[in-house]
Structure formats: C-alpha cells, structure tokens
Amino acid sequence: MQGTPQPALAINHISVDCVVFCIENDELYVLLVKRDTNELHDMKLPGGMVYKEEILDVAAQRILKDLTGASVDSLRQFRSYSAKGRTNDPRDTHWLSHTLNTDIDSILTVAYFSVVNTKRTINKESSGIWVPLKSIGELAFDHNRILQDGFNHLQRIATVEPSILFEFLPRKFVISQLRAVYSLIYDKEFDVRNFHKQVNQMAWVKPLEERQKNVSHRAARYYKFDKVAYKRFFKFVANW
Amino acid sequence: MQGTPQPALAINHISVDCVVFCIENDELYVLLVKRDTNELHDMKLPGGMVYKEEILDVAAQRILKDLTGASVDSLRQFRSYSAKGRTNDPRDTHWLSHTLNTDIDSILTVAYFSVVNTKRTINKESSGIWVPLKSIGELAFDHNRILQDGFNHLQRIATVEPSILFEFLPRKFVISQLRAVYSLIYDKEFDVRNFHKQVNQMAWVKPLEERQKNVSHRAARYYKFDKVAYKRFFKFVANW
DNA sequence: GCAAAAGTGTTGGGCATACACCCATGA
DNA sequence: TCATGGGTGTATGCCCAACACTTTTGC
The missing domain is CATH 1.10.10.10 (Winged helix-like DNA-binding domain superfamily/Winged helix DNA-binding domain)
Structure with a gap:
C-alpha cells in the first residue's frame, strides 16, 4: 500500500461444509455423505465448492440440497478454515482433483451448521446418511474437527439463544x-x-x-x- | 461432479477485518483506522488483503500490526462475509482498486475480534485511532455491521467464557x-x-x-x- | 477536616432441587 | 389388569438483591 513491491495476494477457491443436526428417538444425529470411492475413510460432512458470483449462504443451501436432498432454512455459518494443512492426506487430494478436474492451490472453507426436526428431510436416494454423533468415526479432511467445533457452537448458541432448541422439534x-x-x-x-x-x-x-x-x-x-x-x-x- | 458441465468456481481474494476492543476510564473503545482519502466517511476497521500462501490468523496479525502497530495475540475469527453487496459505494470501489492496483471481482472477508488491555498497544504514528463505541459514526464498506456482529459476539463469548473479560485488564x-x-x-x-x-x-x-x-x-x-x-x-x- | 473511593454484613424473598404417587390409555 | 409413559405438590436450602456506614488516604 506504500508503493513498495507487494507479495502476491491470495487467490482461493471457496468451499462450504455443513454440520446438520437432528434428534430422533433420544439420539443426536449428524448428517454425513458417503464419498464415491472405496478407500479407507468414506464419510465426510456434506460440502462442496462455491460457484463464481454465488452468495455463500445460497451455495450452502444448494450443496446441501444436491448432496442430500435436504432443504434447510436457517443455515448459519460458524467459522472458516483456511486450506493450509487441511488436505495432506493423498487420498483427499486425489479425490479433490479428480472431482474438480482442476489443480487446487488453496481452498478456504466456510462451515455452516443447522438443525432440522426430522431425519426425513433428506432424500433416501441421495448419498446423505444420518449417523449418531456418538458413533462417528474418522472423517475425511479435517471434518472431525469441524464437526466438533460445530457441536460446541451449537451448545454455546443454545445457552444464549435457547430458541434454537425448538428447531429440533415439529x-x-x-x-x-x-x-x-x-x-x-x-x-x-x-x-x-x-x-x-x-x-x-x-x-x-x-x-x-x-x-x-x-x-x-x-x-x-x-x-x-x-x-x-x-x-x-x-x-x-x-x-x- | 456427475460429468455435466459445471458453472465456474468462485475465485476470490481473501481479506481480513479486525474488531479490537479496549476499556479505559469506564469507556469501551474500538480500534479504527483513518483512510487516506478525504471523502465523506473516512474511518474503517483495520483490515487488508491476505497474501498468497499466508495463514489467515497470521495475516490478521500482520495487517493489524502494519496499520496500527498493535501486536495482539488471541485474535479470533468470528464470521466471514462474502463480497456481494459489500462494495456498492463507488468511493469504496475506487479506493479498493486504487489501493490494490487490480480489478477486484470478489473478496471474501474473514472478521476477527480481539481484546487488549491498554490503548497504548497502538503506535501513535500509525493511522490507528481509538474511538468510543458509543460515538462511532458511519464507517466504510459494511464495517458498521461487522462491528455490531463483533460486539454481539464478544457479549456471547463473555457469558460462556468469562475469562475473556480479564483480557481487558492488566x-x-x-x-x-x-x-x-x-x-x-x-x-x-x-x-x-x-x-x-x-x-x-x-x-x-x-x-x-x-x-x-x-x-x-x-x-x-x-x-x-x-x-x-x-x-x-x-x-x-x-x-x- | 474534607473529599473520594474502598471495603464490609444482614435480611427477606424467590428460585432451584429433591423426591413419590396417581392417571389415562391400549393391548 | 398390566405395562407404559403423563402429569402433579411440597418442603428445604441456597443464592440473589437490596441496602448505609466506616475506613483510609492525599490534599
């Protein structure tokens, strides 16, 4: 800004990941999707790339809908994750470049969370699957971390704004x-x-x-x- | 992902904006910077562009330091803002392209907040200036909104983690x-x-x-x- | 001695907790 | 009639809120 030569600016692709919760039969579920390869960890949070000119909130809605069939209002972002160190697993990078048909240099991910009141919001033909929070194993990328952050966020929001708890109910x-x-x-x-x-x-x-x-x-x-x-x-x- | 032609992906520059609070003499202050033009609203939150390969948290530290001289640990992000509709004011876009020497298509901003225990953390020679929250007028871009979100965030964090209140104190x-x-x-x-x-x-x-x-x-x-x-x-x- | 802020105790009311039995219904 | 979950009242103790005067110090 002072006329001195500047380092190159970051140019990122943007992605969103969604942490969606649901309670049924005294059990807290999280919405995951199966990845379309047969490698070791085959579950991840529903998420994907944001299109050019697309509003973030809209992208989150679209991606969730595409992957799971769920139409969810009240998707709220809770934090972002810069790409560094997020995609070291060669299986992940391979999957990414395969899926995107492009070389990724870096991705900034904005994480969203939401609460729905029935597992039936998803389309059974989709790759979406409800998994009890307690029995979730290792997820792709840093999705275990994002999920943990999302749950903590939910708990904090609930203490200051308990209205969110009613979103779990019909x-x-x-x-x-x-x-x-x-x-x-x-x-x-x-x-x-x-x-x-x-x-x-x-x-x-x-x-x-x-x-x-x-x-x-x-x-x-x-x-x-x-x-x-x-x-x-x-x-x-x-x-x- | 199904082999159908895909819309172009978003490619964004990334920026950070910082909301820094301080309490002195029974007054709550926010750290702003003066913009280097003489147009109508000439205050904004300290913020700037993230460099290629730069970690977000590091960028926030750097930018805050460059603009105000303040070295702040515990900068925490609290939400992100996508660019759409953020830079309609022609004075802002003019200032941006002038400052960046490049055409901006879109910017994703990650907002950080922090608490410091003395106004003396800033360098008096810098463009940084402490302004009482109560007397802050119209800011550039959507910075009034970001500031409001930041203060709400501070209040919420304080209720669930009151340790943050001690960061205001020596x-x-x-x-x-x-x-x-x-x-x-x-x-x-x-x-x-x-x-x-x-x-x-x-x-x-x-x-x-x-x-x-x-x-x-x-x-x-x-x-x-x-x-x-x-x-x-x-x-x-x-x-x- | 006076101005200015520090520090200290008691009381009453309301709210959270703990706890066990009867009710309504379908099978 | 039995199994299942729904629904209710009271007593106790703790915590919160309200409230005013004495202490220390510099000037």
Whole structure:
C-alpha cells in the first residue's frame, strides 16, 4: 500500500461444509455423505465448492440440497478454515482433483451448521446418511474437527439463544420431546416435575388443547413454540 | 461432479477485518483506522488483503500490526462475509482498486475480534485511532455491521467464557476495574457489595498483598487472574 | 477536616432441587 | 389388569438483591 513491491495476494477457491443436526428417538444425529470411492475413510460432512458470483449462504443451501436432498432454512455459518494443512492426506487430494478436474492451490472453507426436526428431510436416494454423533468415526479432511467445533457452537448458541432448541422439534410437540432435546444438548438429565415447572414459566412455550392419540398410555398434551412471545419475553441473564 | 458441465468456481481474494476492543476510564473503545482519502466517511476497521500462501490468523496479525502497530495475540475469527453487496459505494470501489492496483471481482472477508488491555498497544504514528463505541459514526464498506456482529459476539463469548473479560485488564487490577468491565460488557450496573461477594467466590481471581500507592483515598487491593484455577474451577451452568 | 473511593454484613424473598404417587390409555 | 409413559405438590436450602456506614488516604 506504500508503493513498495507487494507479495502476491491470495487467490482461493471457496468451499462450504455443513454440520446438520437432528434428534430422533433420544439420539443426536449428524448428517454425513458417503464419498464415491472405496478407500479407507468414506464419510465426510456434506460440502462442496462455491460457484463464481454465488452468495455463500445460497451455495450452502444448494450443496446441501444436491448432496442430500435436504432443504434447510436457517443455515448459519460458524467459522472458516483456511486450506493450509487441511488436505495432506493423498487420498483427499486425489479425490479433490479428480472431482474438480482442476489443480487446487488453496481452498478456504466456510462451515455452516443447522438443525432440522426430522431425519426425513433428506432424500433416501441421495448419498446423505444420518449417523449418531456418538458413533462417528474418522472423517475425511479435517471434518472431525469441524464437526466438533460445530457441536460446541451449537451448545454455546443454545445457552444464549435457547430458541434454537425448538428447531429440533415439529410445530406441535410434547414436553417429553422437549426434555429429550435439553438432555442431549446440555448432556444432563432433567427432573420430570421440575422440567414441567420450568416449561410453564417459559412464556414462549404455549400449551395447545390437542393431545396425543392412539398411544398406549395417558395422552400427552401438545405444545408449540411462540416466536413472538419469545422475542418479547426472553432475556438471557447469566448469574455473575 | 456427475460429468455435466459445471458453472465456474468462485475465485476470490481473501481479506481480513479486525474488531479490537479496549476499556479505559469506564469507556469501551474500538480500534479504527483513518483512510487516506478525504471523502465523506473516512474511518474503517483495520483490515487488508491476505497474501498468497499466508495463514489467515497470521495475516490478521500482520495487517493489524502494519496499520496500527498493535501486536495482539488471541485474535479470533468470528464470521466471514462474502463480497456481494459489500462494495456498492463507488468511493469504496475506487479506493479498493486504487489501493490494490487490480480489478477486484470478489473478496471474501474473514472478521476477527480481539481484546487488549491498554490503548497504548497502538503506535501513535500509525493511522490507528481509538474511538468510543458509543460515538462511532458511519464507517466504510459494511464495517458498521461487522462491528455490531463483533460486539454481539464478544457479549456471547463473555457469558460462556468469562475469562475473556480479564483480557481487558492488566495483570494486576483492582476490583473496581473489574466491575467496570462487567458493567460495560453486560451493560448493567453491579452493586458494589454484591460484586465483592461474587469476586470472592471466583476461585480464579486471586487477591495479592500489594495495594495501590499514592491514591487520594483508601488504597485498593490488587488482584490477579489465575488461568490454571480458572480451567480447574470454571464450569458454565445455565439454569434451564 | 474534607473529599473520594474502598471495603464490609444482614435480611427477606424467590428460585432451584429433591423426591413419590396417581392417571389415562391400549393391548 | 398390566405395562407404559403423563402429569402433579411440597418442603428445604441456597443464592440473589437490596441496602448505609466506616475506613483510609492525599490534599
């Protein structure tokens, strides 16, 4: 900038990787895709290259849709990873150049995360597959690290903006479902009676008249999340 | 990927912008730089282009150092911004192409934030200038937005990892300084007596024997932040 | 002695925790 | 009638909030 000779500027391809969570049957799942080779680690986060002139958020939507069939609103980026040291594994580089038909010099990856309320958001014919977080093994590239960062991010967001927890649930849900979400994200058990009291005090969780049908036990009441009330009433207060 | 003709991939220059905070005399400051033209808005966040092969974190350090003289460890990225719609202002584009001597097609910006404990970290001869957050006007590009995001991020991080609040303070500090930090970041007043009690219960804030000297009032005791104790004792517990 | 900031204790109310039994339903 | 999960109340203790005066020091 002072007229002195400048080093060359970085010129990068941009990619996005998506960490998508879902809870079903008391289990926290992450959306992965199978890679189309048969080598050692064959799972990765859904992700791909951003096109020229493409908005990042749009690219994330498109890539997720293409790979898994999932249409997800509320994809939020949580951090970026520069390429250095990310693609040392020769299998990865081979796969990349094969897939992209071009020599990669460097890639900057922006990681997104999202929460969906049913595993059925994905297309069964796609390469997308839901894997329980607990049983995820070694992933391609640095995707284990990205996944870990994404989960930490989810936990932090949940503490400051608990509305995100309701994205795991359908519009109508019962309290035991909500309790399961809390248990999995905060990794702790909640007392049933106290949890009911808590929920009653959340002005943004509104009881419906409707109840479960055809269940072989007392039918539970449905509740819904009230976004307007949430915005009006929720104030995060940490006690220090 | 299926052999169908692909759209061109994004090829971007990468830039970083830094949001650096400092507290002095009960005032929260942000580090800005003056732009070297005399047009309407002449302040921006310190930032610049990343060089080829350069690690992002290193680039952020370098750029901050070059522009303001500040050597800051613990620069953390908090989100990225894709270029679309960021440089519509003709004065900005003119300035960019003038400064870079190249045609810009698009830039992806990664934003970093940091906290320093004294305004003296910057070089007075540099273009860096500390401006009270409250009195910051219109900035170049989308820097007002980035700044806002950065401050929100700081607040969120502070609630889940309060250790960051101690980065505003020198190694030895008195409780009224700590209280000022809490007040500014949480934007609320803390009762003096209750605050003392709180601090006494933080195992990671250790009293020293040393006291203030040459103050025209009762000399306050110095305290220090104990990182090891913090890691051992601090557990974030939200109450829901 | 006065101005300026440091430091200190108690009380009341509210909120989190712990805990066990009856209810409704389908099979 | 049994198995399954839904739903409810109370008592205790802890923590948070509110509140005012004395101490130390420099000038």
